Amino acid sequence: MVKVRDHNYKFISVRPFAPNLGAEVYDVDLSEPISQEQFADIYKAFLDHQVLFFKNQKEISPDLHIAFGKRFGELHFHPAAPTMRGYPEIFEIHAGKNSKVANGEFWHSDVSCDEEPPLGTMLQIHIAPACGGDTMFSDMYSAYSTLSKPIKKLIDGLSATHESEHLYRGRYVDRGMNDKDTIFPQAVHPIVRTHPETRKKALFVNRTFTTRINELSPGESDRILDLLFDHAEHIDHQIRFRWSINDMAFWDNRCCMHRAIWDYWPEERKGRRVTIKGDRPQ
Secondary structure, three states: OOOOOEOOOOOOEEEEOOOOOOEEEEOOOOOOOOOHHHHHHHHHHHHHHOEEEEOOOOOOOHHHHHHHHHOOOOEEOOOOOOEEOOEEEEEEEEEOOOOOOOOOOOOEOOOOOOOOOOOEEEEEEEEOOOOOOOEEEEEHHHHHHOOOHHHHHHHOOOEEEEEOHHHHOOOOHHHOOOOOOOOOOEEEEEOEEEOOOOOOEEEOOOOOOEEEEOOOOHHHHHHHHHHHHHHHOOHHHEEEEOOOOOOEEEEEOOOEEEEEOOOOOOOOEEEEEEEEOOOOOO
Protein backbone atom coordinates (compact mmCIF):
# COMPACT_ATOMS: atom_id res chain seq x y z
CA MET A 1 0.00 0.00 0.00
CA VAL A 2 1.37 3.46 -0.97
CA LYS A 3 2.03 5.75 1.96
CA VAL A 4 -0.12 8.87 2.04
CA ARG A 5 2.60 10.83 3.82
CA ASP A 6 6.31 10.25 4.31
CA HIS A 7 7.21 10.69 7.98
CA ASN A 8 10.99 10.74 7.52
CA TYR A 9 11.08 14.55 7.65
CA LYS A 10 10.70 16.80 10.69
CA PHE A 11 10.41 20.30 9.22
CA ILE A 12 8.45 19.81 5.98
CA SER A 13 5.55 17.58 4.92
CA VAL A 14 6.23 15.17 2.08
CA ARG A 15 3.60 13.18 0.18
CA PRO A 16 4.95 10.60 -2.29
CA PHE A 17 3.62 11.18 -5.80
CA ALA A 18 4.25 7.56 -6.83
CA PRO A 19 5.95 4.64 -5.08
CA ASN A 20 9.38 5.20 -6.67
CA LEU A 21 9.39 8.69 -8.19
CA GLY A 22 8.32 12.16 -7.15
CA ALA A 23 6.88 13.78 -4.04
CA GLU A 24 4.72 16.78 -3.22
CA VAL A 25 6.16 19.10 -0.56
CA TYR A 26 4.01 21.12 1.83
CA ASP A 27 4.52 23.36 4.87
CA VAL A 28 7.38 25.33 3.39
CA ASP A 29 7.04 28.88 2.00
CA LEU A 30 9.62 29.54 -0.72
CA SER A 31 8.85 33.28 -0.60
CA GLU A 32 10.33 33.41 2.91
CA PRO A 33 13.81 32.55 4.21
CA ILE A 34 14.22 28.79 4.59
CA SER A 35 15.79 27.56 7.81
CA GLN A 36 18.77 25.25 7.78
CA GLU A 37 16.57 22.53 9.25
CA GLN A 38 14.01 22.85 6.45
CA PHE A 39 16.77 22.97 3.85
CA ALA A 40 18.26 19.73 5.19
CA ASP A 41 14.86 18.04 4.91
CA ILE A 42 14.38 19.38 1.37
CA TYR A 43 17.80 18.09 0.32
CA LYS A 44 17.08 14.66 1.78
CA ALA A 45 13.69 14.54 0.06
CA PHE A 46 15.33 15.54 -3.23
CA LEU A 47 17.71 12.59 -3.06
CA ASP A 48 14.98 10.25 -1.84
CA HIS A 49 12.35 11.12 -4.47
CA GLN A 50 14.31 12.57 -7.48
CA VAL A 51 11.71 15.25 -8.23
CA LEU A 52 9.90 17.49 -5.74
CA PHE A 53 6.71 19.47 -6.33
CA PHE A 54 6.40 22.44 -3.96
CA LYS A 55 2.68 23.08 -3.59
CA ASN A 56 0.62 26.05 -2.29
CA GLN A 57 3.32 28.58 -3.16
CA LYS A 58 3.37 32.30 -3.89
CA GLU A 59 5.25 33.66 -6.88
CA ILE A 60 8.83 34.14 -5.76
CA SER A 61 11.04 36.97 -6.98
CA PRO A 62 13.95 36.28 -9.35
CA ASP A 63 16.37 37.14 -6.54
CA LEU A 64 14.80 34.57 -4.19
CA HIS A 65 14.69 31.98 -6.96
CA ILE A 66 18.40 32.46 -7.62
CA ALA A 67 19.24 32.42 -3.91
CA PHE A 68 17.33 29.17 -3.37
CA GLY A 69 19.13 27.55 -6.29
CA LYS A 70 22.53 28.66 -5.00
CA ARG A 71 21.96 26.82 -1.73
CA PHE A 72 22.39 23.62 -3.72
CA GLY A 73 25.51 24.77 -5.59
CA GLU A 74 26.89 27.03 -8.29
CA LEU A 75 24.32 27.89 -10.96
CA HIS A 76 24.50 26.63 -14.54
CA PHE A 77 24.09 28.98 -17.51
CA HIS A 78 22.18 27.63 -20.51
CA PRO A 79 24.34 27.58 -23.68
CA ALA A 80 21.58 28.69 -26.06
CA ALA A 81 18.34 29.88 -24.47
CA PRO A 82 17.32 33.51 -23.85
CA THR A 83 17.58 34.67 -20.25
CA MET A 84 15.58 37.11 -18.18
CA ARG A 85 16.65 40.74 -18.53
CA GLY A 86 18.99 41.57 -15.65
CA TYR A 87 19.09 37.94 -14.49
CA PRO A 88 21.37 35.81 -16.69
CA GLU A 89 20.90 32.89 -14.27
CA ILE A 90 17.19 32.65 -15.13
CA PHE A 91 15.85 30.90 -18.21
CA GLU A 92 12.33 32.07 -19.01
CA ILE A 93 10.07 29.23 -20.16
CA HIS A 94 7.35 30.56 -22.45
CA ALA A 95 5.02 29.19 -25.09
CA GLY A 96 1.94 30.92 -26.49
CA LYS A 97 -0.12 31.57 -29.57
CA ASN A 98 2.81 32.79 -31.68
CA SER A 99 5.42 30.27 -30.51
CA LYS A 100 7.06 28.01 -33.08
CA VAL A 101 8.32 25.56 -30.46
CA ALA A 102 7.82 24.88 -26.78
CA ASN A 103 10.70 24.03 -24.48
CA GLY A 104 11.24 20.41 -23.58
CA GLU A 105 8.77 18.78 -25.96
CA PHE A 106 10.79 15.56 -26.14
CA TRP A 107 12.31 13.32 -23.49
CA HIS A 108 15.61 14.67 -22.19
CA SER A 109 17.88 15.34 -19.27
CA ASP A 110 18.65 19.06 -19.22
CA VAL A 111 21.69 20.02 -21.32
CA SER A 112 23.22 16.54 -21.17
CA CYS A 113 25.41 17.76 -24.05
CA ASP A 114 27.53 19.73 -21.55
CA GLU A 115 30.78 18.28 -20.23
CA GLU A 116 29.32 18.78 -16.74
CA PRO A 117 25.53 18.46 -17.12
CA PRO A 118 23.29 20.16 -14.55
CA LEU A 119 22.70 18.63 -11.13
CA GLY A 120 19.11 19.78 -11.02
CA THR A 121 16.56 22.27 -12.28
CA MET A 122 13.99 24.41 -10.42
CA LEU A 123 11.00 25.62 -12.43
CA GLN A 124 8.15 27.75 -11.12
CA ILE A 125 5.12 28.23 -13.39
CA HIS A 126 3.34 31.60 -13.16
CA ILE A 127 0.97 31.37 -16.14
CA ALA A 128 -0.70 28.07 -16.97
CA PRO A 129 -3.42 26.99 -19.39
CA ALA A 130 -6.84 26.06 -18.05
CA CYS A 131 -5.92 22.44 -18.68
CA GLY A 132 -2.99 20.62 -20.23
CA GLY A 133 0.65 21.70 -20.14
CA ASP A 134 1.64 18.82 -17.87
CA THR A 135 5.25 17.71 -17.38
CA MET A 136 6.23 14.04 -17.43
CA PHE A 137 9.18 12.53 -15.58
CA SER A 138 10.88 9.16 -16.00
CA ASP A 139 12.89 7.31 -13.34
CA MET A 140 16.30 6.42 -14.76
CA TYR A 141 17.25 4.33 -11.72
CA SER A 142 14.30 2.11 -12.56
CA ALA A 143 15.12 2.22 -16.28
CA TYR A 144 18.55 0.77 -15.54
CA SER A 145 17.57 -1.71 -12.83
CA THR A 146 14.82 -3.28 -14.98
CA LEU A 147 17.09 -4.01 -17.93
CA SER A 148 17.95 -7.67 -18.43
CA LYS A 149 21.34 -8.90 -17.23
CA PRO A 150 22.66 -9.41 -20.80
CA ILE A 151 21.78 -5.84 -21.79
CA LYS A 152 23.34 -4.48 -18.59
CA LYS A 153 26.49 -6.46 -19.35
CA LEU A 154 26.53 -5.07 -22.89
CA ILE A 155 26.16 -1.38 -21.99
CA ASP A 156 28.20 -1.18 -18.76
CA GLY A 157 31.44 0.54 -19.70
CA LEU A 158 30.16 1.93 -23.01
CA SER A 159 30.03 5.66 -23.76
CA ALA A 160 27.69 7.82 -25.81
CA THR A 161 28.01 11.17 -27.54
CA HIS A 162 25.52 13.90 -26.59
CA GLU A 163 25.15 16.73 -29.14
CA SER A 164 23.11 19.95 -29.34
CA GLU A 165 23.78 21.58 -32.71
CA HIS A 166 20.73 19.89 -34.26
CA LEU A 167 18.51 21.15 -31.44
CA TYR A 168 19.73 24.64 -30.62
CA ARG A 169 20.73 26.12 -33.99
CA GLY A 170 18.04 28.68 -34.85
CA ARG A 171 15.70 27.50 -32.10
CA TYR A 172 15.41 30.85 -30.33
CA VAL A 173 15.61 33.24 -33.29
CA ASP A 174 11.98 34.24 -32.75
CA ARG A 175 12.96 35.34 -29.21
CA GLY A 176 15.74 37.60 -30.42
CA MET A 177 18.71 35.23 -30.18
CA ASN A 178 21.42 35.48 -32.84
CA ASP A 179 23.41 32.24 -32.79
CA LYS A 180 25.32 32.69 -36.06
CA ASP A 181 28.74 32.44 -34.39
CA THR A 182 27.78 30.19 -31.50
CA ILE A 183 29.50 26.83 -31.06
CA PHE A 184 27.06 24.55 -29.31
CA PRO A 185 28.33 21.97 -26.84
CA GLN A 186 28.78 18.26 -27.23
CA ALA A 187 30.20 15.74 -24.79
CA VAL A 188 30.88 12.06 -24.23
CA HIS A 189 29.33 10.40 -21.17
CA PRO A 190 28.97 6.85 -19.86
CA ILE A 191 25.70 5.19 -20.83
CA VAL A 192 25.33 4.06 -17.22
CA ARG A 193 26.28 6.66 -14.61
CA THR A 194 26.63 6.35 -10.86
CA HIS A 195 24.83 9.06 -8.92
CA PRO A 196 27.57 10.93 -6.98
CA GLU A 197 25.48 11.14 -3.80
CA THR A 198 23.19 8.11 -3.67
CA ARG A 199 25.74 5.83 -5.43
CA LYS A 200 22.89 4.22 -7.35
CA LYS A 201 23.26 3.39 -11.05
CA ALA A 202 21.10 5.19 -13.59
CA LEU A 203 20.67 4.98 -17.35
CA PHE A 204 22.04 8.20 -18.87
CA VAL A 205 20.86 8.48 -22.48
CA ASN A 206 18.00 10.49 -23.93
CA ARG A 207 16.33 10.88 -27.30
CA THR A 208 16.97 14.64 -27.53
CA PHE A 209 20.75 14.83 -27.10
CA THR A 210 22.23 11.32 -27.35
CA THR A 211 23.29 10.61 -30.93
CA ARG A 212 25.56 7.54 -30.93
CA ILE A 213 27.28 4.85 -28.87
CA ASN A 214 30.95 5.35 -29.55
CA GLU A 215 32.20 1.77 -29.26
CA LEU A 216 29.62 0.29 -31.66
CA SER A 217 29.11 0.50 -35.41
CA PRO A 218 26.52 3.07 -36.59
CA GLY A 219 23.92 0.37 -37.24
CA GLU A 220 24.50 -1.33 -33.88
CA SER A 221 24.45 2.03 -32.11
CA ASP A 222 21.13 3.03 -33.67
CA ARG A 223 19.46 -0.22 -32.66
CA ILE A 224 20.76 -0.28 -29.09
CA LEU A 225 19.91 3.39 -28.56
CA ASP A 226 16.38 2.84 -29.86
CA LEU A 227 16.00 -0.05 -27.43
CA LEU A 228 17.29 2.05 -24.51
CA PHE A 229 15.16 5.09 -25.44
CA ASP A 230 12.01 2.99 -25.68
CA HIS A 231 12.79 1.28 -22.39
CA ALA A 232 13.56 4.53 -20.53
CA GLU A 233 10.33 6.09 -21.84
CA HIS A 234 8.14 3.15 -20.83
CA ILE A 235 5.06 4.14 -18.88
CA ASP A 236 6.08 1.96 -15.91
CA HIS A 237 8.91 4.40 -15.11
CA GLN A 238 6.81 7.56 -15.50
CA ILE A 239 4.79 10.09 -13.58
CA ARG A 240 2.80 13.00 -15.04
CA PHE A 241 2.48 16.24 -13.10
CA ARG A 242 -0.36 18.75 -13.59
CA TRP A 243 0.68 22.28 -12.69
CA SER A 244 -1.18 24.75 -10.52
CA ILE A 245 -0.18 28.41 -10.56
CA ASN A 246 3.07 29.03 -8.65
CA ASP A 247 3.91 25.37 -8.18
CA MET A 248 7.65 24.79 -8.23
CA ALA A 249 9.20 21.56 -9.48
CA PHE A 250 12.79 20.64 -8.62
CA TRP A 251 14.18 17.61 -10.46
CA ASP A 252 17.45 15.69 -10.34
CA ASN A 253 18.89 15.60 -13.86
CA ARG A 254 21.36 12.91 -12.83
CA CYS A 255 18.69 10.23 -12.39
CA CYS A 256 15.48 11.30 -14.14
CA MET A 257 14.36 12.55 -17.54
CA HIS A 258 11.42 14.79 -18.32
CA ARG A 259 9.34 16.19 -21.15
CA ALA A 260 6.79 19.00 -21.38
CA ILE A 261 3.47 18.36 -23.09
CA TRP A 262 2.52 21.09 -25.58
CA ASP A 263 -1.17 20.33 -25.86
CA TYR A 264 -2.55 23.75 -24.93
CA TRP A 265 -2.02 25.91 -28.06
CA PRO A 266 -3.08 28.71 -28.46
CA GLU A 267 -3.13 29.20 -24.68
CA GLU A 268 -0.07 30.41 -22.80
CA ARG A 269 2.31 28.75 -20.35
CA LYS A 270 5.11 30.74 -18.72
CA GLY A 271 7.57 30.32 -15.88
CA ARG A 272 11.11 30.86 -14.68
CA ARG A 273 13.80 28.32 -14.00
CA VAL A 274 17.26 28.15 -12.52
CA THR A 275 19.60 25.24 -13.00
CA ILE A 276 22.34 24.04 -10.65
CA LYS A 277 25.70 23.09 -12.08
CA GLY A 278 26.60 19.42 -11.87
CA ASP A 279 29.70 17.29 -12.25
CA ARG A 280 31.12 15.09 -14.96
CA PRO A 281 29.18 11.81 -15.10
CA GLN A 282 31.12 8.76 -13.89
